[in-house]
Amino acid sequence: MAITRWGIIGPGSIAHNFADGLKGAPSGRLVAIASRDAARRATFGDAYGIDAAQRHDSYAALVADPAVDAVYVSTPHPWHAELALLALRSGKAVVVEKPAGLNAAEVVAVTEAAAQEGRFFMEAYMYRCHPQVARLLALLRGGAIGQVQHIRATFGFSAGRDPASRLYDHALAGGGILDVGGYPVSMVRLIAGVATGQGFDNPATVKGSGIIGPTGVDEVAYGLLGFASGLTAEIACAIARNMENAVVLQGSGGMITLPNPWVPGRNAGPSDSTIIIETPAGRRVEELRHPEHLFTFEAELASRNIAEGKTEADAPAMGHADSIGNAEVLDRWRAELGYVTVSETPATNRVLPGVMQPGLPQIPRVLVDGVTVSGKPMAMSKLVIGCDNRNDIGAGALVWDAWMEAGGNAFDTGFVYGGGLHEAVLGQQIPKSRVSEPAIGSWPENNTGDGKPTHVYPLRGADV
Ligand SMILES: NC(=O)c1ccc[n+]([C@@H]2O[C@H](COP(=O)([O-])OP(=O)(O)OC[C@H]3O[C@@H](n4cnc5c(N)ncnc54)[C@H](OP(=O)(O)O)[C@@H]3O)[C@@H](O)[C@H]2O)c1
Numbered sequence: 001m002a003i004t005r006w007g008i009i010g011p012g013s014i015a016h017n018f019a020d021g022l023k024g025a026p027s028g029r030l031v032a033i034a035s036r037d038a039a040r041r042a043t044f045g046d047a048y049g050i051d052a053a054q055r056h057d058s059y060a061a062l063v064a065d066p067a068v069d070a071v072y073v074s075t076p077h078p079w080h081a082e083l084a085l086l087a088l089r090s091g092k093a094v095v096v097e098k099p100a101g102l103n104a105a106e107v108v109a110v111t112e113a114a115a116q117e118g119r120f121f122m123e124a125y126m127y128r129c130h131p132q133v134a135r136l137l138a139l140l141r142g143g144a145i146g147q148v149q150h151i152r153a154t155f156g157f158s159a160g161r162d163p164a165s166r167l168y169d170h171a172l173a174g175g176g177i178l179d180v181g182g183y184p185v186s187m188v189r190l191i192a193g194v195a196t197g198q199g200f201d202n203p204a205t206v207k208g209s210g211i212i213g214p215t216g217v218d219e220v221a222y223g224l225l226g227f228a229s230g231l232t233a234e235i236a237c238a239i240a241r242n243m244e245n246a247v248v249l250q251g252s253g254g255m256i257t258l259p260n261p262w263v264p265g266r267n268a269g270p271s272d273s274t275i276i277i278e279t280p281a282g283r284r285v286e287e288l289r290h291p292e293h294l295f296t297f298e299a300e301l302a303s304r305n306i307a308e309g310k311t312e313a314d315a316p317a318m319g320h321a322d323s324i325g326n327a328e329v330l331d332r333w334r335a336e337l338g339y340v341t342v343s344e345t346p347a348t349n350r351v352l353p354g355v356m357q358p359g360l361p362q363i364p365r366v367l368v369d370g371v372t373v374s375g376k377p378m379a380m381s382k383l384v385i386g387c388d389n390r391n392d393i394g395a396g397a398l399v400w401d402a403w404m405e406a407g408g409n410a411f412d413t414g415f416v417y418g419g420g421l422h423e424a425v426l427g428q429q430i431p432k433s434r435v436s437e438p439a440i441g442s443w444p445e446n447n448t449g450d451g452k453p454t455h456v457y458p459l460r461g462a463d464v
Pocket of ligand 1: 009015037074077098124126
């Protein structure tokens with residue numbers, strides 16, 4: 001039997017759970033770790049019997065290690081997409097802790113990189129891999145409570161407000177929605193998929209309200225989701241309020257409750273769970289007995305998929321489109337509260353290296369009358385990229401920086417689409433790009449039909 005050999009980037013708190021889970025996974029084995037901290041390398045390495053040569057002091061060294069097939073990324077959120085890209089572009093399979101990116105744009109970049117590299121990628125919602133979820137879906141498909149009409153799903157806990165902690169620090173993308181809000185959102189989307197016969201469905205409407213605390217992150221968030229199928233859902237999450245932490249489904253023929261949907265047995269087995277089914281015929285309680293460690297289900301599923309050469313997991317585990325859809329809902333939920341992460345804040349936004357596949361040919365350039373740098377002709381890329389729908393720097397930076405990396409230096413901002421918004425967002429990102437060449441923009445607002453822009457303007461260094 002093929003064994004997937006794992007390396008862990010960021011051997012902090014949750015990495016212990018994954019490493020413990022791997023111990024029970026017949027298809028996987030932990031062989032390497034990477035930490036910048038010598039004490040953590042020693043403690044974690046000793047705890048899991050990692051060879052001294054495979055206790056790496058840099059993340060780059062781990063992804064270059066030929067003895068590693070797959071990388072588990074368990075750093076704080078802002079580095080998930082960046083490190084997933086680093087590992088994927090180094091030819092490794094990746095499981096990344098949730099959220100897979102700070103916004104949907106990052107998740108798109110990572111999942112596309114996985115597809116280009118032909119490598120496995122999965123977002124680590126471990127509850128999706130536990131048999132409780134498969135059983136719930138089987139009950140619903142079997143019509144146990146008729147058609148699901150409404151869901152209530154919550155994940156909230158009260159952590160003392162420590163501004164320096166991962167949960168409360170804006171620079172570490174703290175807050176409830178990004179930390180635990182993805183659980184209720186992904187559960188509701190999964191159940192919504194039963195009605196459509198798909199692995200998941202995405203809501204048509206997302207409404208939200210909540211509390212942004214003094215550190216600038218959402219401490220409490222409530223949301224209402226509406227699906228085209230007619231399904232509605234109430235979701236909630238918090239880092240400053242204890243919640244029910246349950247999932248309740250109301251159907252046309254009864255009700256199902258999961259009293260412990262997210263972490264049945266987090267730190268050690270057993271990972272037993274309970275499903276309560278109430279119908280006019282009576283109340284039935286299913287006790288699911290699982291001696292396994294909760295994280296063994298995720299570790300085994302990923303290890304087996306990787307050994308079999310798959311690029312993504314089947315539902316109910318998180319596939320690529322599922323992760324993108326989840327991130328889109330989190331983006332919309334955050335927008336309802338007005339929570340902007342570090343990656344959407346012009347002052348702190350960082351571009352992601354590795355979005356482009358290495359080794360691609362550069363976009364050719366051509367001289368255009370009137371486009372110069374310091375009076376000398378400036379070659380302009382023969383392709384011009386559109387900028388519409390990039391409404392914030394988080395969404396624009398990834399695409400535009402990758403574009404410049406590929407040799408593009410011309411942007412069609414199409415003023416009519418955003419009324420100046422996209423020009424402003426591009427203007428925020430250009431100075432942050434890793435590419436220092438001159439660039440130009442244009443907006444063909446009158447659609448002259450002769451292929452010539454009606455307005456050309458300098459973005460950086462160019463005269464027009
Ligand atoms: N699935 C779950 O049940 C679950 C539960 C908890 C957390 N999580 C997720 O796991 C991730 C990590 O959470 P955690 O509680 O395990 O974090 P943690 O204990 O603070 O560990 C973070 C690790 O990330 C590394 N790191 C890299 N850059 C860092 C930076 N700038 N600041 C701080 N640490 C940095 C550290 O690595 P070095 O050793 O190199 O310093 C450390 O080992 C979060 O994204 C969270 O959403 C998932």
